[in-house]
Amino acid sequence: MAAxxxxxxxxxxxxxxxxxxxxALVLEDGDVWEKGCASVTLIEDSVLSNARADAISGRTGIDxxxxGARYSAAALSFVLHARSPLVPTLRGDVRWFKVGAHEWYGGGLDLTPSYLFDDDCEHFHSRLRQLCExxxxxxxxxxxxxxACDAYFWLPARAEHRGVGGIFYDDLAAPWAPDFSLALLDAALxxxxxxxxxxxxxxxxxxTPAQREWQLTRRGRYxxxxxxxxxxxxxxxxxESVExxxxxxxxxxxxxxxxEPLPGTAEAELMAVLRTPREWA
Structure with a gap:
């Protein structure tokens, strides 16, 4: 990915x-991306805390x-914040979790533009649909x-979604989950x-400077x-982990x-989609 x-x-x-x-590999001060990172975390043969055990059992319903149960986990996550307000932010990750004989995959890829280009959204979602198929x-x-992506990346206090979505999955134990997760990482960039x-x-x-200022406002929502x-x-x-x-x-x-943007502007067009997501593919 760094290459x-x-x-x-x-x-x-x-x-x-x-x-x-x-x-973690951190990217800064590029011509295209103002900041980005890709990080890998690996936990081997650790012990579940009360909070983590309650969260997992609550989501999966598995006894x-x-x-105190032993677990292992791995994750690769990445995000790219572009310098231009016309280039959208990309975020993605893949996660793996194993407790005893049970293992699950999670992850996703989603797009957060400051300005809405229908062609971009259709391309992004069409490629993800093709990957799923x-x-x-x-x-x-x-x-x-x-x-699931639309539901997760939702700011209830603002009554708006963070971006135009993508795909998001969690606690996935399907036979195709490992292959799909690797394919998602390979396709992302x-x-x-x-x-x-x-x-x-x-x-x-x-x-324009006004478009840059709108990008910074949308980053605040991020x-x-x-x-x-x-x-x-x-x-x-x-x-220990804050940085x-x-x-x-x-x-x-x-x-x-x-x-709040004026009606009829490009900024207002974006907000309409963030409040009522479309089907792009």
Whole structure:
């Protein structure tokens, strides 16, 4: 993934942060991406806490997931915040969790634009649907995962979604889950995949200071979701992990009082879709 990003944005500056359970690669100050990161975490033969056991057993309904049980887990997550307000933010991850004889996969890929281009959304969702049909559970799995993505990336206090969605899955134990998860990671930054063709089309387009300011406002919503609602952030935020958890935040944001766009503007068109998601594929 780092090689693909470097090929697309050679000016980006990279740093590497290693810790006892993994590594994070942080991208900053590129021509295309203002900030991004890709991180891997691996936990082997650890012990479930009460909170984690309750959360897993509550979601899966499987007996034997109790405090003190041994578990292993792995995750790869990534996010890319573009410099241009016309290039959307991309976020994705794949997670694996094993307790005893039970194992589950989770993950997803979703798009957060500041400006709405129907062609971009249709391309992104069409590629994800094709991936579900060829490597996953078929068209029905795309519809299920798309609905789950819309439901998860929702800011109830704002009554709006964070972006135009994608796919999201959790506690997946289907036989196709391992192959699909690997295929999703491989496709995420493929030059012909769901995201990179959008970047190539939009990266060179001129934009105005007002469009940049709107991008910073939308980034504020991104941060709001992460801090208030994201399950992974709330679960993993500790004094020891704060830098690793918050590294996915954009480098610059803005909060304007009552930043509601005027009717008929491109910004208002985006908000209409964020409040009432469309079917793109």
């Amino acid at each position: 693909r990003l470097t090929a697309a944005d050679p000016a980006a500056r990279w740093s590497r942060d290693e810790h006892e359970r993994g590594v 034997g997931v109790v405090a 060829s490597r996953g559970g078929g068209a029905e799995s795309y519809r299920t995962m798309k609905a 493929d030059p012909a995949g769901p995201y990179m063709p959008i970047v190539e089309i939009r990266r060179a387009l001129a934009y 941060v709001e979701f992460n801090l208030l609602y994201d399950r992974g952030v709330r679960f993993g935020l500790t004094p 690793r958890v918050l590294v996915s935040s954009p480098p610059l944001t803005a909060w304007r009082f009552r930043a």
